[in-house]
Structures are given as C-alpha cells and as structure tokens.
Amino acid sequence: MSDINWRRRLLQLVIALYACAMLGVVAMIAGPALNDARIMDSPGRGMATVTEVGALRTSVEYQDEQGRYHSPRYGLLYPSGLGEGQRVWVTYSTADPELVKVEGRGWTLAIIPALSVAVVSTLVAVAAFYGVNAAFGRREAKMRL
Numbered sequence: 001m002s003d004i005n006w007r008r009r010l011l012q013l014v015i016a017l018y019a020c021a022m023l024g025v026v027a028m029i030a031g032p033a034l035n036d037a038r039i040m041d042s043p044g045r046g047m048a049t050v051t052e053v054g055a056l057r058t059s060v061e062y063q064d065e066q067g068r069y070h071s072p073r074y075g076l077l078y079p080s081g082l083g084e085g086q087r088v089w090v091t092y093s094t095a096d097p098e099l100v101k102v103e104g105r106g107w108t109l110a111i112i113p114a115l116s117v118a119v120v121s122t123l124v125a126v127a128a129f130y131g132v133n134a135a136f137g138r139r140e141a142k143m144r145l
Contacts (some may be wrong), residue, residue, distance in 0.1 A: 004056055014128045021121035029116040032107035035077060039101060042094040048076070050086045054091035058082055060100065070097045077101035078109055 048062035058077030070092075078101050082088065089103040117131060 001122070007132060010132045011129065012138075014063070014125055014132065018121060018125035021119065021125075025114045025118045025121070028117065029107065029110050032144050033142045035099060036101070036107045038096065039091055039099055044092050044094040044097075045103065046090055046092065048088055048090040050076075050079075050082050050084055050088065051082050053079070053082060061097045062092070062100065064092065064094070064097060068097075068126065071133075072098045072101075074098065078105035080109075 020063050028086045041115045043063050046062040046064055048060040050058060050060050051071070052059040054072040058079035059071060061069060062135075077089070077099075082102070091103045092101075
C-alpha cells in the first residue's frame with residue numbers, strides 16, 4: 001500500500017474530473033439541441049401566460065391548437081427575461097405538449113454558458129495539474145537531498 005504513487009493518482013483524478021466537466025459541457029449543448037429537434041419534428045404555436053418565475057423554472061399556461069390548456073410540469077425552455085403575468089408566443093411539440101419553448105429562442109442560447117463552464121473548468125484543471133506537480137516536485141527534490 002505504501003507503493004502508491006500519489007502524484008500520479010492525483011493527476012489521474014484531475015484528468016477524470018476535467019473529463020466529467022467537459023462531458024457536462026457537451027450535455028449543456030446537446031440537451032437543448034435535442035429538445036429543439038423534437039419540437040421542430042411536430043411544431044405547434046400558441047400564446048402562453050407566465051404563471052410563475054422561479055430560480056429553477058418558469059411556469060406557463062398555454063392553449064394548444066385544439067383548444068386544450070397545458071401547463072408543462074417542467075416549465076418553459078429559454079425563459080430568461082420573462083416576468084410573471086407576461087404573455088408570450090411559444091412553440092411546442094404537438095407530440096409532447098410538455099415540451100415548450102419561447103418562440104424565436106433556440107439551443108444556441110446554451111453555447112455561451114457552456115463555453116464559460118469549459119473555460120473555467122480548463123483553468124481550474126490546469127491550476128490543479130500544476131499545483132500537484134509543484135507540490136510533489138518540491139517533495140521529491142527534498143527527498144533527493
């Protein structure tokens with residue numbers, strides 16, 4: 001057990017955590033792109049009223065083309081800048097009325113936040129990589145004396 005190369009293991013941990021962060025970045029873009037593709041496969045259009053604006057989701061109620069009312073339980077896609085009581089046009093999937101987005105907004109809005117996460121993750125990983133190397137480099141230099 002004492003033969004563990006801690007420097008190597010810590011560097012592997014840094015690389016694994018960085019890979020997880022980059023996977024998250026890909027998911028931040030792929031998820032909205034897939035949702036938009038599902039909406040565009042069978043699109044519908046309606047006027048929605050914003051019923052609640054929360055930190056994690058924005059709730060709306062809208063009437064579909066058949067006259068039925070829907071209030072998606074997971075909220076609205078791309079809700080930035082909306083206020084409670086506001087009326088907005090939405091595009092929804094007629095195959096899945098729970099999938100609703102503000103009309104004119106799309107997956108490209110996810111690019112800037114994803115790139116921000118990628119940049120910060122890269123900076124943290126580089127700092128951790130150099131920090132581990134520096135800490136163990138000094139330790140190995142002392143051991144040689």
